Structure formats: C-alpha cells, structure tokens
Amino acid sequence: MKYYSRRLVKHEHLNPAGSLFGGQLLSWIDEEAAIFAGCQMKSRSHVTKLISEINFMTPAKLGDVIEFGLELISTGHTSITVRCEVRNKQTLAPIVSIDKMVFVNVNEAGLPVPHGATANAA
Numbered sequence: 001m002k003y004y005s006r007r008l009v010k011h012e013h014l015n016p017a018g019s020l021f022g023g024q025l026l027s028w029i030d031e032e033a034a035i036f037a038g039c040q041m042k043s044r045s046h047v048t049k050l051i052s053e054i055n056f057m058t059p060a061k062l063g064d065v066i067e068f069g070l071e072l073i074s075t076g077h078t079s080i081t082v083r084c085e086v087r088n089k090q091t092l093a094p095i096v097s098i099d100k101m102v103f104v105n106v107n108e109a110g111l112p113v114p115h116g117a118t119a120n121a122a
C-alpha cells in the first residue's frame with residue numbers, strides 16, 4: 001500500500017471527546033479515494049458506490065499528522081475497488097481501515113460507463 005497525502009488535525013476537526021471527528025475523517029477518505037479512483041480510471045466523472053465496514057482503530061488527536069494509504073484491489077468494466085488505510089504519520093498507529101470502496105465511472109446522465117482502466121495508475 002502506498003501513502004499519498006497528509007492532513008493536520010486541527011481544532012475544527014475535533015469531536016467533544018477531543019479526538020478527530022469520525023465524519024470529518026470519512027469526508028477526507030472519500031475525497032482522497034475518489035481522486036485515487038479518478039487517476040486509476042482516468043475519469044473526472046465517477047461516484048462512490050459502496051463503502052464497506054469501517055474500522056476505527058485508534059483515535060487521532062489535536063496536532064497529529066495523518067496520512068492516507070490507498071491500494072487498487074480490483075478493476076471491473078465500469079467500476080474499481082480500492083482499499084484504504086489511514087495511519088498516524090509519526091507513530092504509524094493505524095487509525096482507520098476500510099477494506100472495500102467501490103467507485104463507478106458515470107456519464108452525463110449518471111449512468112455507469114466503461115472506464116477502460118486495467119492497471120495501477122496513481
């Protein structure tokens with residue numbers, strides 16, 4: 001798995017318990033994974049179809065730098081499936097893992113269309 005980008009956990013990202021809000025993290029993951037999927041499929045027009053079980057393993061805290069790992073799992077006709085792991089950049093502690101995120105290439109009408117990707121392009 002390759003780690004692509006990093007984010008700093010700031011005050012505005014915290015939940016009342018003082019750790020990174022899960023919804024904020026999922027928003028970042030969806031964006032990071034969608035860009036990764038776009039690079040794989042050479043597409044600027046794709047949607048998130050499915051996100052599998054999300055395992056929040058350890059909390060991220062104020063001032064932590066976290067990094068996003070993404071890996072191509074499989075390639076279909078109109079879709080690709082990727083795996084995501086987020087970890088603490090300094091300690092390498094795993095923060096969250098998602099085994100399966102499916103992205104579908106769509107046309108102007110929002111209907112699935114073949115993407116033609118066959119290999120890792122990110």
Ligand SMILES: CCCCCCCCCCCCCCCC(=O)SCCNC(=O)CCNC(=O)[C@H](O)C(C)(C)COP(=O)(O)OP(=O)(O)OC[C@H]1O[C@@H](n2cnc3c(N)ncnc32)[C@H](O)[C@@H]1OP(=O)(O)O
Pocket residue numbers: 030034035038039042043044045046047048049050075076077078079080102104106110111112
């Ligand atoms: C040059 C490059 C630069 C890149 C730079 C990128 C910049 C740009 C990045 C920004 C990118 C923004 C990314 C926004 C991310 C959202 O925010 S998307 C918003 C949330 N998502 C949605 O609203 C999607 C709503 N769902 C739908 O519209 C429809 O369900 C879909 C996705 C069009 C699929 O329709 P469908 O009738 O289910 O289609 P169907 O033909 O049955 O299946 C299509 C494919 O999905 C698979 N599939 C369907 N259901 C499932 C399932 N339950 N499980 C697994 N696979 C499934 C099928 O197997 C099939 O795959 P293939 O075998 O063809 O590979």
